[in-house]
Amino acid sequence: MINKKVPGVIEALEGVSDNMTLILGGFGLSGIPENSIAQLVKLNVKGLTCISNNAGVDDFGLGLLLQQKQIDKMISSYVGENDEFERQMLSGELEVELIPQGTLAERCRAAQAGFPAFYTPAGYGTEVAEGKEVREFDGKMHVLEYAFKADFGFVKAWKGDTAGNLIFKGTARNFNPNICGAAKITVAEVEELVPAGELDPNQIHIPGIFVQRIFQGALYEKRIEQRTVRQRN
Amino acid sequence: MLDKNGIAKRIAKEVKNGYYVNLGIGIPTLVANFVRDDIEVEFQSENGVLGMGPFPFEGEEDPDIINAGKQTITTLPGASFFDSAMSFSMIRGKHVDLTILGAMEVAENGDIANWKIPGKMVKGMGGAMDLVASAENIIVAMMHTNRAGASKLLKRCTLPLTGVGCVKKIVTNLAVIEVTPEGFKLLERAPGVSVEQIEDATEGKLIVEGEVPEMVL
Numbered sequence: 001m002i003n004k005k006v007p008g009v010i011e012a013l014e015g016v017s018d019n020m021t022l023i024l025g026g027f028g029l030s031g032i033p034e035n036s037i038a039q040l041v042k043l044n045v046k047g048l049t050c051i052s053n054n055a056g057v058d059d060f061g062l063g064l065l066l067q068q069k070q071i072d073k074m075i076s077s078y079v080g081e082n083d084e085f086e087r088q089m090l091s092g093e094l095e096v097e098l099i100p101q102g103t104l105a106e107r108c109r110a111a112q113a114g115f116p117a118f119y120t121p122a123g124y125g126t127e128v129a130e131g132k133e134v135r136e137f138d139g140k141m142h143v144l145e146y147a148f149k150a151d152f153g154f155v156k157a158w159k160g161d162t163a164g165n166l167i168f169k170g171t172a173r174n175f176n177p178n179i180c181g182a183a184k185i186t187v188a189e190v191e192e193l194v195p196a197g198e199l200d201p202n203q204i205h206i207p208g209i210f211v212q213r214i215f216q217g218a219l220y221e222k223r224i225e226q227r228t229v230r231q232r233n
Numbered sequence: 234m235l236d237k238n239g240i241a242k243r244i245a246k247e248v249k250n251g252y253y254v255n256l257g258i259g260i261p262t263l264v265a266n267f268v269r270d271d272i273e274v275e276f277q278s279e280n281g282v283l284g285m286g287p288f289p290f291e292g293e294e295d296p297d298i299i300n301a302g303k304q305t306i307t308t309l310p311g312a313s314f315f316d317s318a319m320s321f322s323m324i325r326g327k328h329v330d331l332t333i334l335g336a337m338e339v340a341e342n343g344d345i346a347n348w349k350i351p352g353k354m355v356k357g358m359g360g361a362m363d364l365v366a367s368a369e370n371i372i373v374a375m376m377h378t379n380r381a382g383a384s385k386l387l388k389r390c391t392l393p394l395t396g397v398g399c400v401k402k403i404v405t406n407l408a409v410i411e412v413t414p415e416g417f418k419l420l421e422r423a424p425g426v427s428v429e430q431i432e433d434a435t436e437g438k439l440i441v442e443g444e445v446p447e448m449v450l
Contacts (some may be wrong), residue, residue: 031297106321177318228304
């Protein structure tokens with residue numbers, strides 16, 4: 001067994017520095033790497049390019065990095081629900097690149113899988129395709145999109161073992177599995193870290209080969225963005 | 234004239250047995266409430282769930298189980314979770330049978346604009362561009378005119394596009410319309426709405442052939 005376990009979040013983020021490109025998991029606030037984000041805030045690294053589907057809310061998720069003006073550029077598919085984000089974007093302090101959600105996921109997966117680029121129909125004929133190579137396949141136009149290149153990938157899983165194997169829960173899975181192995185170093189934080197051998201190999205979603213560092217996360221808040229319920233009769 | 238629930242009710246009739254369906258935010262979300270309960274349908278949410286159920290009972294919300302609108306949801310028997318790349322494999326790979334989404338504008342050539350208004354805060358396209366570029370069966374649910382009373386069914390879209398030549402059918406508060414190579418073909422009128430009212434509210438070319446039936450809801 002190759003041991004991927006590090007003592008905690010401090011060791012997990014060793015080597016993170018200014019001007020790096022980071023990919024972070026999560027959809028809205030679900031499945032975000034809360035502990036790694038908190039440590040990025042503590043380290044106060046600046047000039048970051050962050051690739052993540054969303055940008056958090058004002059006081060949680062990536063919104064915490066925005067408050068300290070740590071992010072120079074954000075690559076996302078949807079960035080509503082964040083006033084500070086809007087202010088920085090409109091004032092020009094923050095550069096924002098909006099890309100289709102499926103393209104974002106696939107650019108992660110391409111980096112993970114070793115594909116330099118791929119063609120997708122998403123965005124053809126729109127401003128997203130401006131300046132990009134296009135090509136026709138079977139009578140339909142496609143846009144060439146490139147794999148992401150990033151320094152660190154931060155993911156959150158439900159369970160993991162010391163070999164770096166990961167299991168996700170519910171829709172907190174989202175982009176997290178696609179980010180594993182997409183950056184030079186993948187850091188996984190988990191709600192429950194167990195010794196190698198305790199997880200059933202049949203149930204592993206992401207094999208440890210895609211993960212360089214794994215640590216036991218703490219104090220998960222798991223904030224709900226839109227609490228919707230129905231009444232009992 | 235229909236209200237939002239009426240539009241959703243009419244679109245629900247387009248949902249057939251055995252369909253996997255992706256519902257957008259807004260009016261499309263309401264469609265799930267009106268699907269006949271004697272057919273089997275599974276709802277996909279692009280953040281990674283197939284077999285989406287109703288909202289949870291109070292106290293049973295799970296922050297790890299949400300839909301693409303970030304709302305807490307439940308799952309039904311037979312449901313599955315998956316990652317985002319696989320979710321868009323379902324969409325891009327045409328495994329999802331029907332996509333229902335809202336729009337700001339639709340053009341008579343099937344172009345759709347629904348993500349950006351120049352000069353206003355842009356929130357992003359989310360999964361809309363992937364959905365409209367790939368789905369074979371797209372129904373747009375929207376009001377026929379905007380708040381200022383201007384038509385949303387145009388010769389050409391004026392707003393930045395989400396996708397080109399992709400919309401097949403439109404259900405509005407006034408009509409059911411098919412997008413054909415010749416233009417907007419009027420299929421049905423909403424209850425109490427005349428062909429003239431629909432013509433007045435449609436900027437793009439409207440094709441009216443013979444007697445246009447009233448919707449059966």
